[in-house]
Every structure is written in structure tokens, then in C-alpha cells.
Amino acid sequence: MLHTNIIVAPTPEAVGAAAADVFEALIHAKPACVIGLATGSTPLPLYRELIAREKAGKLDFSRVRSANLDEYKGLAPDHPQSYRRFMQENLFDHISIKPENTIVPDGLAADVPAMCEAYEKQIETWGGVDLQLLGIGHDGHIGFNEPEDHFPAMTHEVALTAMTREANKRFFDSLDEVPTAAFTMGIGTVMAARKIVMVVTGADKHDILMQSFFGPVTPQVPASILQFHPDVTLICDAAAWGK
Numbered sequence: 631m632l633h634t635n636i637i638v639a640p641t642p643e644a645v646g647a648a649a650a651d652v653f654e655a656l657i658h659a660k661p662a663c664v665i666g667l668a669t670g671s672t673p674l675p676l677y678r679e680l681i682a683r684e685k686a687g688k689l690d691f692s693r694v695r696s697a698n699l700d701e702y703k704g705l706a707p708d709h710p711q712s713y714r715r716f717m718q719e720n721l722f723d724h725i726s727i728k729p730e731n732t733i734v735p736d737g738l739a740a741d742v743p744a745m746c747e748a749y750e751k752q753i754e755t756w757g758g759v760d761l762q763l764l765g766i767g768h769d770g771h772i773g774f775n776e777p778e779d780h781f782p783a784m785t786h787e788v789a790l791t792a793m794t795r796e797a798n799k800r801f802f803d804s805l806d807e808v809p810t811a812a813f814t815m816g817i818g819t820v821m822a823a824r825k826i827v828m829v830v831t832g833a834d835k836h837d838i839l840m841q842s843f844f845g846p847v848t849p850q851v852p853a854s855i856l857q858f859h860p861d862v863t864l865i866c867d868a869a870a871w872g873k
């Protein structure tokens with residue numbers, strides 16, 4: 631491991647607060663910064679903390695731009711399980727960020743390569759991502775970059791693995807309803823961010839956390855590429871860190 635800062639916090643809430651400190655520092659230093667955001671359960675304490683800090687007058691999202699990592703293929707923005715809807719309900723609707731300053735891949739894109747290219751272009755036009763938030767899947771996926779034989783560079787379509795669909799079925803009525811494909815920023819898109827914060831909580835993530843940061847760098851464990859990023863802060867709870 632080369633450049634990873636590691637913070638072990640006692641609880642998921644403390645992980646959220648520590649991650650919020652990183653966002654707060656960036657937004658103070660650069661009010662019109664570009665942040666990369668993630669879905670899943672792990673970032674929720676962070677989002678609650680960011681909302682509370684803006685309400686308390688400590689933060690101002692009015693000039694911030696945000697790009698989300700991924701979206702399910704085939705889900706409309708207002709679908710209850712879409713990642714766009716997740717972001718609206720858990721963060722955007724409660725802070726001053728402008729709707730036109732938030733982007734999420736379009737789950738209904740008719741021309742997938744054009745949508746993916748436009749997504750990359752928008753991030754580039756904004757000047758690139760200053761701070762990318764990541765969670766991690768049990769198979770080491772980041773965004774929806776699943777284990778593969780190479781590291782995909784750009785935003786692209788992916789087939790979801792059985793493990794990921796199984797893990798995410800808790801949000802749907804049944805496994806059949808979980809989409810079989812998604813659009814995700816590539817590993818290259820993620821690695822281009824100037825700073826990365828990964829949040830990991832729960833004992834069930836311990837093994838993949840160790841493999842990702844202390845094992846070999848391999849596209850079979852997509853998060854392992856982070857060992858090559860110059861500025862990664864890993865914030866995990868005691869359960870994920872283990873002994």
C-alpha cells in the first residue's frame with residue numbers, strides 16, 4: 631500500500647462524521663468544487679451529516695457540482711429504486727445544491743455509447759472530480775465495476791454479477807426485479823479524481839477490505855487499484871477493520 635490514509639472510527643455514524651469533515655474542508659477551500667457521489671447504505675450517515683451541517687450553517691452546497699458513480703440500466707429517474715431517486719431523497723432534496731449541478735447516468739439512455747461519452751465530457755467540462763466518494767461491494771466492486779480481466783477506463787455499461795444482484799435485492803420486492811445491467815463510471819474515471827474517500831462499515835466487508843488494500847492489485851478485485859492512487863482516505867468502522 632502506497633498512499634492510503636486510514637481512519638478507523640468506532641461506529642458507522644463516526645465514519646459518516648469523519649467523511650463529512652473531508653467534504654467540509656474541500657467545500658470551504660473550493661466552494662464550486664466537483665464531488666463524485668455514491669449510493670448504497672454505507673454513505674447514508676455521511677449524507678445525514680452533510681444535511682445537518684448545511685442546516686447548521688457550516689456548509690454551503692449552492693455552488694457545488696456533483697456526478698454520481700452509477701445507475702441501473704432500465705430504471706427511470708423517478709423509479710423508487712433508481713440511484714437518481716436515492717440521491718434526491720437522501721441528499722439533494724435537503725441541501726442547496728442546484729438540480730442542474732447534479733448528474734447521474736441516464737438509466738433509460740437509448741444511445742448508450744453517446745450517453746457514456748457525454749457523461750465523461752460533462753465531468754471534464756466541470757474541470758474533473760475534486761473528491762470522489764466510494765463504497766465497496768462484497769466482491770470488491772467500486773461503482774458498478776465488477777471483477778473482470780481488465781480495468782475499464784471510462785463510463786460504460788456492465789452486466790451485474792449474481793453476487794451484486796443478490797446483495798442489492800434487499801431494496802427490491804424480489805430478485806427478478808433487480809436489473810441485470812447498469813451504467814458506471816469506469817475505473818479510469820474514478821482514478822482521475824484528485825482525492826478519493828472510501829467508506830466501509832460492517833464485519834461482512836472485512837475480508838474484501840483487507841484484500842483490496844493489502845492484497846495484490848488485480849482487476850479481479852477492482853478496488854485494489856486504489857493502492858495506486860496518490861490520495862486515498864479509507865474511513866472504516868471497527869467492525870470492518872477487525873483486529
Ligand code: GLP
Pocket residue numbers: 668669670671672673699700764765766767771772773774794798
Ligand atoms: C452498490 C453500488 C456501489 C456501492 C455498493 C455497496 O452496488 N453500486 O456504489 O458501493 O452497492 O453498497 P452498500 O454500501 O449498501 O454495502
